[in-house]
Amino acid sequence: MRAVNFILRLVVGGVFVAAGTLKIWDPSGFANDIANYRLLPDALVNLVAITLPSIEVLAGSLLMAGLWKKPSALLITGLMAVFLVGIVQAVVRHLDIHCGCFSSHEARHVGLIALAQDLTLFCAAAWLTFWYKD
C-alpha cells in the first residue's frame, strides 16, 4: 500500500508541476483559455492566469517531495473540483474550447476525455487527502 501511495503522490504531484510550469511559460495563452470558459469576471482573468500556475507548481512539488502531504493533496483536490466544474459547464454549454489544462498549445479540446482524465486525478488526489495513511 505504501508503494501505491508513493506512486500516486509522484503522479498527481508530477502532473501538477508539469501543468503549472507549462502555463507559467505562456500566461497570455492561459488567460485566453480561462476567458474562453466564460466563468470568471473579465477583470479577474489575468490574476488567475498569473497565480494559479504557481499554486499548482508549489502544491505539486510539496506532494512529490512528501512535505505537507495532506494539505497539498487537499489543495490539489480542491483545484481539481474547480477544474471539473469548469469542464462540466463547458461540455453542458457546448463550448468548443481549448482545455487549457496543460498549456494553450495542446490540441486537446474540452470534452469527455478531458472530463475523464480530470475525474481520475480528482479521485487520486481525494484518496491522498482523505484515506492516505503513512
Next chain:
Amino acid sequence: MRTFLLALLIAGAGTVLGLAVNTVSPRRLPVITPPKVELQPTDFIALTDARQLWQSSAALFLDARAPADYKDGHIAGAFNLPVEDFNARYPEIATLLTMETVIVTYCDGVECDLSHHLTERLRAFGYRNVRVLQNGWTVWRQADLTTVTGTKP
C-alpha cells in the same frame, strides 16, 4: 482543520510566488485584466467575406496569436503579429501595408480578443480597413479552408 489552514497557506504562498514571477517575467500580464476593446458589429468580418478576400488576395491576414500557436498552424498567407511582440514585429509587417490595405485579424476562441487588441493598435497607426474574423482559426479550419504550418506565411 490544521490541514485546511495549511492548504490555504500553500495557496497563499503560490499566489505570492505567481505575482512575484509575473513582475520579473518578460511575458508579464497586467494583474487586473484591461477592459475589453469595444468593437462595433461592423468591425467584424463574416467568414464568407473573409474567404472571398483571401481567394482574391485582396486582404492581408494577420494572426494575433503567440508564435508557437502560429507555428502549429495558421491561415495560409497570414503573417504573425502577436500583440505582445507588437513593437518588435510591427516594422517588418509595416513594409507590406499601406493605410488603405484591407487587413483581417484573427486569433482563436469565441472570447479571444487578441485580434481586437491588434485591430485597435493598427487603427491607432492610421490603418483604416482593419476587421476581425472572430474565432478565426477555428472557423477557418471548420470550413476546410487552406492552412499551413511553420513559421512562414
